[in-house]
């Protein structure tokens with residue numbers, strides 16, 4: 001039995017802890033915050049419950065068999081969080097135009113061609129890219145299914161350079177129709193590599209990417225229960241400053257006045273930050289250089305609104321495009337990535353609802369400066385007011401009925417997760433090959449890394465897989 005220290009109780013850290021404990025090791029998780037889950041989180045304000053993490057889960061169905069098995073193995077998916085499947089995935093709104101992004105690819109193809117027949121060729125190519133990607137990544141169902149897919153592999157390999165060499169926004173520029181471009185770019189952060197867009201669509205189209213009821217809270221609570229049942233100890237308010245290394249082997253970690261000795265340490269925090277701050281001597285391995293190239297954060301501003309109106313009749317996921325771009329926190333925003341949680345979903349009292357809006361982009365420097373010159377609160381109010389004014393054009397029922405507002409900035413994410421610039425995923429640049437770090441560090445025995453930074457471009461599946469991978473090296 002080994003003594004294992006896991007740093008960080010996010011989804012990656014909890015996964016690593018569960019896997020190590022299941023192998024019979026003694027595991028202690030040190031978490032700087034007061035709760036588990038990291039950025040996969042939700043919070044309460046005056047009777048409203050705001051989901052601030054999961055919007056869809058890759059591996060929520062057996063269509064992504066390996067991931068699904070893993071979510072079940074760590075207890076994240078259980079009977080208490082059945083999966084909800086949105087269809088359409090979201091509704092695009094701009095002026096009088098309304099378009100749906102369906103799960104069924106033939107429906108997507110038809111709706112897009114009916115709307116913009118001049119783009120038929122590009123639409124067919126878009127759907128073909130998704131079908132090829134699907135054939136490559138999703139669970140094989142039978143021998144004949146395998147044969148069919150093998151035939152598609154050369155076509156997928158041929159299409160890959162075209163996809164991977166573009167950002168999601170550039171890839172969508174194959175459509176001449178503005179609304180189709182916007183419909184497709186607004187699935188994920190438009191600066192991410194286009195493969196993330198095609199992969200996400202592929203997962204939707206096989207019936208995956210569901211939303212487990214209860215969202216982040218229930219997933220994390222389930223994982224915590226599993227960890228505790230296996231004897232994992234979790235210490236909150238325990239910020240690790242240093243991983244101590246002697247003669248090329250980890251000895252333990254320093255956390256305030258305390259020293260915890262360990263045979264193995266799993267660092268499940270922002271890896272790009274940890275390699276340069278948690279060690280007396282920087283880790284000089286090849287993968288570290290490559291990792292640092294990808295430390296540009298995916299982050300956002302996140303606005304939560306508690307509304308005394310049921311907002312009936314609206315789809316729960318809307319992509320709202322203002323007639324003119326909004327200038328917010330020094331960045332131009334073309335899309336309000338909006339989710340409505342109606343009263344029936346348990347997020348608000350009867351007759352009320354919650355709205356959350358993601359505003360993608362790295363506005364960290366803007367907010368840092370505002371903090372320094374004392375205008376942080378005032379500027380938060382400005383952004384909140386501007387977004388509400390735009391929302392009211394599309395959801396007029398909310399006028400005068402907003403009871404709670406709460407804006408998180410990249411500084412908020414930094415404070416709660418201690419990640420570099422408040423990152424919660426990494427930016428996968430166009431033209432870059434996939435990046436994944438090794439499960440053990442070759443220059444320091446007993447040292448492992450897990451977390452969203454360990455594989456491009458991050459997210460919950462990476463947190464999960466990296467937790468498994470790090471534990472397999474123990």
Ligand SMILES: Cc1cc2nc3c(=O)[nH]c(=O)nc-3n(C[C@H](O)[C@H](O)[C@H](O)COP(=O)(O)OP(=O)(O)OC[C@H]3O[C@@H](n4cnc5c(N)ncnc54)[C@H](O)[C@@H]3O)c2cc1C
Pocket residue numbers: 007008009010011012013030031032033036037038039040052053054055056057058238239240241268269270302358416417418419424425450451452453458459460461463
């Ligand atoms: C608004 C939003 C929406 C998202 N939507 C989705 C989605 O729909 N699907 C999806 O797959 N992903 C989504 N994500 C991304 C996903 O939530 C994250 O990528 C994932 O949760 C990261 O998990 P992690 O364990 O790697 O890191 P984190 O959650 O950052 O966990 C790291 C933990 O380590 C702790 N820590 C840091 N430093 C120290 C230290 N020195 N000592 C002790 N503890 C420390 C932190 O407090 C934190 O608890 C979303 C994220 C956000 C913010």
